[in-house]
Amino acid sequence: MSGRDPRPATSVPAVAASPVSDDELRELAGKQAALGEVRGAPAPDPVNEPMIRHWLAAMGDANPAYLDKGLAPPAMAQVWTMQAPRPGARDRSPVDDLLAALDAGGYTGVVATNCEQTYHRYARLGERLTPATRFTDLAGPKRTALGVGYFATWNVTWYGDGDEPVAEMLFRVLKFRPREGTREDRPPYPLQPAVNQDTAFFWEGAKSGELRIQTCADCGRLRHPPGALCPRCRSSRLTYTVASGLGTLYSYVVHHHPPVPGRETPFVVGVVELPEGVRIVGNVVDCPPGQVEIGMALRVTYRPMDDRLVLPMWAPEEP
Amino acid sequence: MSRTSAAIAGIGATEFSKKSGRSELRLAAEAVLSALDDAGLSPGDVDGLVTFTQDANQEIAVARETGIGELTFFSRVDYGGGAACATVAHAAMAVATGMARTVVCYRAFNERSGRRFGQPNARLSGEPTSQGLEMSWHVPFGLMTPAAWVAMFAQRYLHVHGATSEDFGRVAVAMRRHAATNPAAWFYQRPITLEEHQASRWIVEPLHLLDCCQESDGAVALVVTSAEHARDLRRSPAVITAAAQGAGADQMMMTSYYRDDMTGLPEMSVVGRRLWEQSGLAPQDIRTAILYDHFTPFVLTQLEELGFCGRGEAPEFLKDGGIELDGRLPVNPHGGQLGEAYIHGMNGIAEAVRQIRGTAANQLTGVTNVLVTAGTGVPTSGLILSAG
Ligand SMILES: [Zn+2]
Numbered sequence: 001m002s003g004r005d006p007r008p009a010t011s012v013p014a015v016a017a018s019p020v021s022d023d024e025l026r027e028l029a030g031k032q033a034a035l036g037e038v039r040g041a042p043a044p045d046p047v048n049e050p051m052i053r054h055w056l057a058a059m060g061d062a063n064p065a066y067l068d069k070g071l072a073p074p075a076m077a078q079v080w081t082m083q084a085p086r087p088g089a090r091d092r093s094p095v096d097d098l099l100a101a102l103d104a105g106g107y108t109g110v111v112a113t114n115c116e117q118t119y120h121r122y123a124r125l126g127e128r129l130t131p132a133t134r135f136t137d138l139a140g141p142k143r144t145a146l147g148v149g150y151f152a153t154w155n156v157t158w159y160g161d162g163d164e165p166v167a168e169m170l171f172r173v174l175k176f177r178p179r180e181g182t183r184e185d186r187p188p189y190p191l192q193p194a195v196n197q198d199t200a201f202f203w204e205g206a207k208s209g210e211l212r213i214q215t216c217a218d219c220g221r222l223r224h225p226p227g228a229l230c231p232r233c234r235s236s237r238l239t240y241t242v243a244s245g246l247g248t249l250y251s252y253v254v255h256h257h258p259p260v261p262g263r264e265t266p267f268v269v270g271v272v273e274l275p276e277g278v279r280i281v282g283n284v285v286d287c288p289p290g291q292v293e294i295g296m297a298l299r300v301t302y303r304p305m306d307d308r309l310v311l312p313m314w315a316p317e318e319p
Numbered sequence: 320m321s322r323t324s325a326a327i328a329g330i331g332a333t334e335f336s337k338k339s340g341r342s343e344l345r346l347a348a349e350a351v352l353s354a355l356d357d358a359g360l361s362p363g364d365v366d367g368l369v370t371f372t373q374d375a376n377q378e379i380a381v382a383r384e385t386g387i388g389e390l391t392f393f394s395r396v397d398y399g400g401g402a403a404c405a406t407v408a409h410a411a412m413a414v415a416t417g418m419a420r421t422v423v424c425y426r427a428f429n430e431r432s433g434r435r436f437g438q439p440n441a442r443l444s445g446e447p448t449s450q451g452l453e454m455s456w457h458v459p460f461g462l463m464t465p466a467a468w469v470a471m472f473a474q475r476y477l478h479v480h481g482a483t484s485e486d487f488g489r490v491a492v493a494m495r496r497h498a499a500t501n502p503a504a505w506f507y508q509r510p511i512t513l514e515e516h517q518a519s520r521w522i523v524e525p526l527h528l529l530d531c532c533q534e535s536d537g538a539v540a541l542v543v544t545s546a547e548h549a550r551d552l553r554r555s556p557a558v559i560t561a562a563a564q565g566a567g568a569d570q571m572m573m574t575s576y577y578r579d580d581m582t583g584l585p586e587m588s589v590v591g592r593r594l595w596e597q598s599g600l601a602p603q604d605i606r607t608a609i610l611y612d613h614f615t616p617f618v619l620t621q622l623e624e625l626g627f628c629g630r631g632e633a634p635e636f637l638k639d640g641g642i643e644l645d646g647r648l649p650v651n652p653h654g655g656q657l658g659e660a661y662i663h664g665m666n667g668i669a670e671a672v673r674q675i676r677g678t679a680a681n682q683l684t685g686v687t688n689v690l691v692t693a694g695t696g697v698p699t700s701g702l703i704l705s706a707g
Binding site: 188189190191192193194195196198199224225250251252253254255256257258259260261263266267269271278279280281282283289294305309311313 | 437438439441442443444445446447448451452453454455456457458459460461462463464467470471472474475478520521522523524525574576577581
């Protein structure tokens with residue numbers, strides 16, 4: 001009975017298991033921003049004709065003016081200082097540490113959302129550009145269509161000979177926690193069970209149409225709900241028995257109020273006693289609530305709730 | 320626990336409402352200060368604080384707000400309302416062992432205007448903790464409100480003992496009758512009839528609306544110190560004659576459906592046995608019992624588990640006003656949580672203290688020993704408080 005209601009869509013609780021917390025991310029972002037503009041290594045090559053020619057060809061730009069005048073297209077700014085993919089050779093900018101921390105925090109997905117370039121002048125042949133990076137902002141965590149994530153923003157300025165700015169770029173990426181397999185971002189209903197190593201067999205069984213009851217491989221004891229060890233003989237060699245699927249209603253309730261999302265009221269939940277000697281909770285279906293009674297014979301039936309969850313439920317057993 | 324080592328020396332509370340309009344921390348602070356005033360102590364005299372695991376107000380926050388300085392003892396008790404009497408038990412242990420001299424127990428919440436326990440909570444089965452896994456056998460089936468969890472036991476009780484919804488209704492009628500003459504109760508001057516109980520809408524069959532306790536905003540605090548110290552203070556002490564916690568075999572939170580029998584509350588039996596052993600008392604020595612009444616059916620079960628009547632005999636025990644003020648065992652003279660307020664059982668402990676002092680709204684005569692219980696269907700606790 002503990003826990004809190006889901007928060008508004010704009011603010012998302014941190015995932016406790018993250019090795020890097022949201023607070024730590026914010027703190028790091030503050031530190032990186034405080035560094036101000038950090039100069040990178042100068043371009044390995046000066047602005048040169050062969051690269052301009054390649055770039056123009058690749059872009060399908062037939063304008064002869066650049067090479068005629070010895071100028072580089074402004075949109076090439078990034079090209080001159082792009083680093084070779086050699087491990088260890090990277091010149092770290094204030095952005096790299098932050099992106100690494102976001103990865104470590106589970107925000108492994110990335111998508112560029114903004115790129116705004118400002119050109120001050122053309123870069124000239126023979127000129128060697130030097131990039132400088134200024135980390136400006138980290139916003140989040142925010143719920144987005146891709147998943148929960150942070151928007152990271154930085155500015156790069158390229159300086160030419162004489163230390164004058166040639167071009168500037170604002171760059172923003174969304175680093176997000178991929179939806180796949182995370183509970184956090186899925187709608188809460190239909191409610192999913194928490195599952196661990198001790199209980200997964202049961203839910204997998206339900207998906208394949210089997211009612212699996214935990215069974216001790218050493219002493220043969222059946223147990224439901226399942227646990228981590230056999231309480232009778234301490235064995236951890238636990239397997240399961242596929243139950244007959246028959247049962248008798250031991251107790252039940254008819255739920256009227258308050259509404260439960262994803263369920264139409266009234267609905268019936270019962271405690272069912274199995275001939276295998278254990279009890280299990282499940283919905284009683286295909287029977288008007290007024291006709292449900294303790295002692296009635298039931299048979300298991302499997303009902304898919306969504307693409308992931310199948311629940312074993314109980315219908316009257318025809319005599 | 321030795322019989323007279325600790326006592327409740329002060330009680331305090333806020334008003335009980337549906338919308339306090341104040342923060343939970345402010346409610347906690349107000350109740351703590353009111354309890355200290357009642358005892359004739361100042362915040363500086365307090366060196367220990369105990370609350371529920373579920374309480375949103377940390378001990379250090381309450382200490383800051385109230386001007387309590389250093390703390391040498393702080394502790395929390397888990398399992399929802401099962402913590403109520405256990406907060407006093409922990410405080411008494413701290414006093415008995417010298418961990419602290421004066422401990423305040425508190426519980427504060429906006430349970431009606433804030434987060435309501437009675438509403439479905441999608442996070443109940445969220446994480447693979449032991450409790451999340453436990454809930455996962457029930458919550459995906461829509462079995463996810465306290466009323467529903469209790470109703471499952473109640474249905475079995477009705478079936479096995481041939482009882483009826485009217486038997487549950489008699490508890491509600493008694494509680495509302497008591498509340499009707501208690502000005503602090505939310506349902507002051509608003510009694511109900513058995514017919515009204517039967518006509519109230521279904522919440523979860525077999526429970527009607529009037530089988531379910533209200534939801535309240537408010538706070539209660541209790542000051543625990545040594546009985547010797549308490550005797551020097553402003554009020555006559557309520558001596559802690561016995562204090563116990565209990566969990567049963569194969570215990571779960573509200574859903575212990577897998578035991579041999581589903582008609583009892585074995586955890587309350589554990590508590591009851593300990594209370595009788597420690598106190599040397601027997602059911603006939605109890606003038607009034609404060610029984611946890613979040614839902615009516617478990618009042619019947621508690622009467623049986625504590626030995627006030629035999630198994631399956633509670634419906635008979637309740638007839639003809641058996642638990643009303645002039646009955647064989649007056650239960651919850653303040654109106655209980657069905658009638659006064661739902662402060663997770665803590666307001667019941669305060670009522671026990673008032674009955675012993677002789678200051679209750681519905682004061683009984685000749686009160687020497689009062690038995691108090693905490694949350695039912697969960698690991699729980701109990702007290703016997705005595706004059707002295
Ligand atoms: Zn075994």
